[in-house]
Amino acid sequence: MLQTHGEDAKILAGGQSLIPMMKLRLAAPKYLVDINGISELEYIREEDGFLRIGTLTREVAVEESELIKSKYGIIAETAKTIADPQIRNLATVGGNLAHGDPGNDHPATMIALKAQVVIAGPEGDRSVDINDFFEGFFETSLKPNEILKELKIPIPSGKSAGSYIKIKRKIGDFAAAGVAVQLSLDDSGTCRSIGIGLTNVDSVPLRAKRSEDLLLGKQITDELIKEASQLASDDSNPTEDLRGSEEYKKSILRVITGRALKSAVSRANGDM
Amino acid sequence: MTSVTIKVNGAETTSDVEPRLLLVHYIRENLNLTGTHIGCETSHCGACTVLVDGKSVKSCTMFTVQVDGKEISTVEGLVTEGALHPVQEGFTEEHGLQCGFCTPGMMMRSVELLTLNPKPNEEEIRYGISGNLCRCTGYVNIVKAIQYASNKMSNGGTTE
Numbered sequence: 001m002l003q004t005h006g007e008d009a010k011i012l013a014g015g016q017s018l019i020p021m022m023k024l025r026l027a028a029p030k031y032l033v034d035i036n037g038i039s040e041l042e043y044i045r046e047e048d049g050f051l052r053i054g055t056l057t058r059e060v061a062v063e064e065s066e067l068i069k070s071k072y073g074i075i076a077e078t079a080k081t082i083a084d085p086q087i088r089n090l091a092t093v094g095g096n097l098a099h100g101d102p103g104n105d106h107p108a109t110m111i112a113l114k115a116q117v118v119i120a121g122p123e124g125d126r127s128v129d130i131n132d133f134f135e136g137f138f139e140t141s142l143k144p145n146e147i148l149k150e151l152k153i154p155i156p157s158g159k160s161a162g163s164y165i166k167i168k169r170k171i172g173d174f175a176a177a178g179v180a181v182q183l184s185l186d187d188s189g190t191c192r193s194i195g196i197g198l199t200n201v202d203s204v205p206l207r208a209k210r211s212e213d214l215l216l217g218k219q220i221t222d223e224l225i226k227e228a229s230q231l232a233s234d235d236s237n238p239t240e241d242l243r244g245s246e247e248y249k250k251s252i253l254r255v256i257t258g259r260a261l262k263s264a265v266s267r268a269n270g271d272m
Numbered sequence: 273m274t275s276v277t278i279k280v281n282g283a284e285t286t287s288d289v290e291p292r293l294l295l296v297h298y299i300r301e302n303l304n305l306t307g308t309h310i311g312c313e314t315s316h317c318g319a320c321t322v323l324v325d326g327k328s329v330k331s332c333t334m335f336t337v338q339v340d341g342k343e344i345s346t347v348e349g350l351v352t353e354g355a356l357h358p359v360q361e362g363f364t365e366e367h368g369l370q371c372g373f374c375t376p377g378m379m380m381r382s383v384e385l386l387t388l389n390p391k392p393n394e395e396e397i398r399y400g401i402s403g404n405l406c407r408c409t410g411y412v413n414i415v416k417a418i419q420y421a422s423n424k425m426s427n428g429g430t431t432e
């Protein structure tokens with residue numbers, strides 16, 4: 001179907017972004033290819049060194065998965081901030097990424113977790129680093145005849161923990177700004193791996209690379225957290241909208257980056 | 273036109289629908305079940321909430337053809353043999369409604385909430401109904417109504 005109709009066709013997953021866009025006539029596909037019958041794409045499991053999530057997995061399944069809650073708490077924490085319960089009954093993790101909206105919440109978390117996405121097309125599967133997946137505003141590296149199949153997240157080692165913090169006006173609102181942090185500490189407390197992703201502060205989900213580089217290989221002190229938060233805020237590029245001005249968004253981003261880093265460090269140390 | 277077979281409140285119906293027909297329009301206009309309301313049509317208010325195979329969804333954000341072969345429950349199906357569902361009784365007893373516009377959606381969402389979590393605390397109730405907006409009540413009595421239903425359902429019929 002996708003092969004025959006090319007740009008005229010769109011995949012329908014949870015439909016919780018696509019149907020609203022069609023109502024607003026922001027999308028007017030001639031054909032919809034409903035993938036909801038492909039139950040093989042709904043799974044959450046660890047295999048070959050990766051946590052693997054099928055793209056048709058619903059947000060509600062992510063929220064409730066024992067495996068995710070126990071080892072990848074940040075993903076459940078992120079899912080809980082998305083929309084509302086009815087929408088999460090249908091909305092899929094794959095749709096959240098494939099939509100390419102910088103306001104979606106999973107992209108930042110997948111950046112923090114250093115995920116890869118597996119894409120299936122006529123010539124077979126290909127893996128793409130999450131940092132190369134988002135190409136522009138509502139644009140991803142998916143081609144019209146391809147489908148997002150799986151998310152692959154390396155199983156973390158050492159004392160690893162994460163935190164997702166989102167500022168929104170009310171439940172069901174997209175982020176004014178959001179930040180995802182996932183880090184691993186060794187026994188001496190040195191940061192051995194870190195990922196920081198930002199929601200809705202640029203035309204694409206953003207990786208706070210300078211902040212990551214600053215903290216990697218160091219003991220994370222309050223002083224460094226302050227510096228790293230400032231860098232994330234400096235590197236963001238939010239636009240003014242009903243959720244606030246550019247200055248406001250940069251300022252809350254600095255504050256929540258600091259909070260997320262502190263929370264991830266204390267969770268990694270087992271203090272909760 | 274596409275033919276769909278859907279079980280609605282226990283009874284199977286087959287109809288021909290346009291692929292683009294939203295489920296809420298099918299329920300209200302084809303089935304004449306007007307208890308399911310349209311408050312916003314933009315997926316925000318939850319007035320259109322129904323259950324599809326037991327899961328609460330916003331029927332304004334689904335196509336009818338997506339529920340082919342499935343079972344839907346609307347507010348009209350809550351009454352069994354003339355007796356109100358405990359959730360309906362709770363909304364009556366605790367004054368959980370004023371204008372009543374949000375009520376069918378609130379109740380359908382409450383039914384799923386209580387199935388998943390029969391004894392929710394206040395915070396869980398408030399989070400559980402966060403996809404349903406009410407312009408009248410301020411939610412206090414809605415929370416009480418759901419607590420009433422929770423007590424009734426877990427105490428085998430009494431609210432003591």
Ligand SMILES: Cc1cc2nc3c(=O)[nH]c(=O)nc-3n(C[C@H](O)[C@H](O)[C@H](O)COP(=O)(O)OP(=O)(O)OC[C@H]3O[C@@H](n4cnc5c(N)ncnc54)[C@H](O)[C@@H]3O)c2cc1C
Nearest residue numbers: 011013014015016017018083091092095096098104105148
């Ligand atoms: C009121 C409301 C509030 C919301 N709030 C939030 C929020 O706070 N945060 C948030 O992150 N999201 C929010 N959402 C969006 C919701 O989470 C979306 O459902 C989600 O972003 C898209 O997932 P979906 O499965 O519904 O995808 P669909 O709507 O079915 O699809 C979205 C796009 O992705 C494509 N697509 C989907 N799956 C695949 C696949 N497997 N392969 C290739 N392409 C695919 C589709 O063709 C389409 O272009 C909200 C939605 C609503 C209606």
Ligand code: FES
Nearest residue numbers: 312313317318332
């Ligand atoms: S009418 Fe469906 S959510 Fe408002």
Ligand code: FES
Nearest residue numbers: 370372406407408
């Ligand atoms: S009772 Fe009027 S909107 Fe809820």
